[in-house]
Amino acid sequence: MTTTATDLEKAMAFDEAARVAHELRVKQDQRNRRARYLKHLFLILVSVVMLYPLFWLVASSLKPETQIFGSLSLWPEEFHFDNYTRGWNALPISFTVFYMNSAIVTLLSVVGNLISCSFAAYAFARLQFTGRTIWFALMMMTLMIPYHVVLIPQYVQFLKLGWVDTYLPLVVPKFLASDAFFIFLMVQFFRQLPRELDEAAMIDGCSPFKIYWAIILPLSLPAMGTAAIFSLIWVWEDFLAPLIYLNDIKSYTVPLALRLFLDQEGESAYGQMFAMSVLSLVPVVIFFVAFQKLIVRGIATSGMK
Amino acid sequence: MKRILARNAPGYLFLSPWLLGFFLLALGPILASLYLSFTRYDMVSDPRWIGWGNYEYMFTRDRRFWKALEVTFTYVAFAVPLRLAFALAVAMLLDKGLKTIGLYRAIFYLPSLLGASIAIAILWRELFSATGVVNQMLALVGIEGTDWITNPKTSIYTLVMLAVWQFGSPMLIFLAGLRGIPKDLYEAAEIDGTPRWRRFTRITLPLLAPVIFFNLVLQTIDAFKTFSSAFIISNGTGAPADSLLFFTVYLFNEAFKFFRMGYASALAWVLLIIIGVFTALAFLSSKYWVHYDNDRD
Numbered sequence A: 001m002t003t004t005a006t007d008l009e010k011a012m013a014f015d016e017a018a019r020v021a022h023e024l025r026v027k028q029d030q031r032n033r034r035a036r037y038l039k040h041l042f043l044i045l046v047s048v049v050m051l052y053p054l055f056w057l058v059a060s061s062l063k064p065e066t067q068i069f070g071s072l073s074l075w076p077e078e079f080h081f082d083n084y085t086r087g088w089n090a091l092p093i094s095f096t097v098f099y100m101n102s103a104i105v106t107l108l109s110v111v112g113n114l115i116s117c118s119f120a121a122y123a124f125a126r127l128q129f130t131g132r133t134i135w136f137a138l139m140m141m142t143l144m145i146p147y148h149v150v151l152i153p154q155y156v157q158f159l160k161l162g163w164v165d166t167y168l169p170l171v172v173p174k175f176l177a178s179d180a181f182f183i184f185l186m187v188q189f190f191r192q193l194p195r196e197l198d199e200a201a202m203i204d205g206c207s208p209f210k211i212y213w214a215i216i217l218p219l220s221l222p223a224m225g226t227a228a229i230f231s232l233i234w235v236w237e238d239f240l241a242p243l244i245y246l247n248d249i250k251s252y253t254v255p256l257a258l259r260l261f262l263d264q265e266g267e268s269a270y271g272q273m274f275a276m277s278v279l280s281l282v283p284v285v286i287f288f289v290a291f292q293k294l295i296v297r298g299i300a301t302s303g304m305k
Numbered sequence B: 001m002k003r004i005l006a007r008n009a010p011g012y013l014f015l016s017p018w019l020l021g022f023f024l025l026a027l028g029p030i031l032a033s034l035y036l037s038f039t040r041y042d043m044v045s046d047p048r049w050i051g052w053g054n055y056e057y058m059f060t061r062d063r064r065f066w067k068a069l070e071v072t073f074t075y076v077a078f079a080v081p082l083r084l085a086f087a088l089a090v091a092m093l094l095d096k097g098l099k100t101i102g103l104y105r106a107i108f109y110l111p112s113l114l115g116a117s118i119a120i121a122i123l124w125r126e127l128f129s130a131t132g133v134v135n136q137m138l139a140l141v142g143i144e145g146t147d148w149i150t151n152p153k154t155s156i157y158t159l160v161m162l163a164v165w166q167f168g169s170p171m172l173i174f175l176a177g178l179r180g181i182p183k184d185l186y187e188a189a190e191i192d193g194t195p196r197w198r199r200f201t202r203i204t205l206p207l208l209a210p211v212i213f214f215n216l217v218l219q220t221i222d223a224f225k226t227f228s229s230a231f232i233i234s235n236g237t238g239a240p241a242d243s244l245l246f247f248t249v250y251l252f253n254e255a256f257k258f259f260r261m262g263y264a265s266a267l268a269w270v271l272l273i274i275i276g277v278f279t280a281l282a283f284l285s286s287k288y289w290v291h292y293d294n295d296r297d
Helices: A003-060 A080-088 A093-127 A132-142 A147-160 A168-175 A179-191 A193-202 A208-219 A221-237 A240-245 A252-263 A270-300 B002-036 B054-059 B063-095 B102-114 B118-127 B132-140 B155-165 B168-178 B183-192 B196-224 B228-234 B247-256 B262-288
Strands: none
Touching: A003 A270, A003 B102, A003 B118, A003 B168, A080 A270, A080 B002, A080 B183, A093 A132, A093 A168, A093 A179, A093 A208, A093 A252, A093 B002, A132 A179, A132 B002, A147 A168, A147 A179, A147 A240, A147 B002, A168 A221, A168 A240, A168 B002, A168 B168, A179 A221, A179 B262, A193 B155, A208 A221, A221 B063, A221 B168, A240 B063, A240 B132, A252 A270, A252 B196, A270 B102, A270 B118, B002 B262, B054 B118, B054 B262, B063 B155, B063 B168, B063 B183, B102 B118, B102 B168, B118 B132, B118 B228, B155 B228, B168 B196, B183 B196, B196 B262, B228 B247, B247 B262
């Protein structure tokens, strides 16, 4: 076999083409890398701006009163935990009570939301009954209604029932699925579960409640978890309903207690106010970290991309 | 008859907590609120029917009502577009070319979870106060700031900033939407030499329209309902000079400070109608700019 000139030329041309392609790729890579660095730089900058207020809050809570408004620094010269110990008892009632109150309201609300909303969602997503579409449409419409519209008649009603200054107006609505958003969230999830499961269970003689309890709920843990976390955070931070229904300081939740600091601003207890503010955010941040994992697991188990 | 009952019983049984709530906590109160809005009611004596009196006073003589509308609409007009623009811009940065977005996503989302809390409202007051962090930073570059919170000209924008700071939740929804756009569309456009801006306006925006629509409706409704942060930052009154008199703050004061329950109910109905009109407008306009996937094939 002899190599002809044309073959040689072809081979060289290929070689050249490969070299050019390689160079282009290297250049492209370099450009991509530079773009990526720029992107990271920008995103880090945004992150710093986003987090700065939070870090400033934490730093200020650790500084003595006189140094809070003097500096931008995020590192206290000396750590001053006084604000926490004194702030905890700065109000006529200790924060232990406020945290207990908030915990009771939050816990009951989350339980109420999970039970009542999953009941309603199960009915909407898996059961056949007349009027289902109409009720579903009405449920979706309640999503749009501002709380302020139902607030006044609800208040009048709860006052007549003697429920003002108890936790009932805060908690009972949760057992009646008043947070329609969670119904919607669960309906979306329940609908994705294969229908064959219900049908097979029904043929085996399972009651609708058995199907809900033994099949739907165990398969929906990610959705239930998401609903639990969101409802926990929202109730924990809720301000309007406690503001209206709780008048006695002994029954105050944490957000109401924080507001008391503002009324005493003249006494310049900024450090203590910031310290208690930081503490009030801690549960949310902790649950946020857990929530992140839950989302990832939820996405993995449900096979969504 | 028995069969109808047997078929419907499980459904209605499971639905019963919600049904009870719907009638007692939603439908009933809404109708009661409508009735009260035509009365004078101070919670001491029974409601007294005054026809359109509340609405007439509101629209013709109540300056604070118009002020509350102005404040709320200004807030909505700035906060919603800015928050969405930020959310979309950052979502697009995160969507392409980066492998580790988890941490950024978490950092950007965190303020959305904390933003509604009283702690953050308190923090915001101090950040923008005369001696606060913002003014100290401005001083570094030689700008003399004002007392942002007590200056009626600037106070509303501190709340707009607070809203923009919470761009994380619409960002997450945009991210999910961007994932759904086929990547080969961008590759094809890039090979054809389509400039970046046109790729954005011709591919990203149209295909993302349903998600933008969803976010727009959600965020607008939310913005109209803003209460806690405005209440805390304005000391519960809408001060300074009513520049933070959000509609909800005005309503709260009328109802629970002055016990003008009838008038406050009328205010609540106006709010309901405004939100209803905006939602309806969004849905009506959506046919012109939102095209769902299924009309493509």
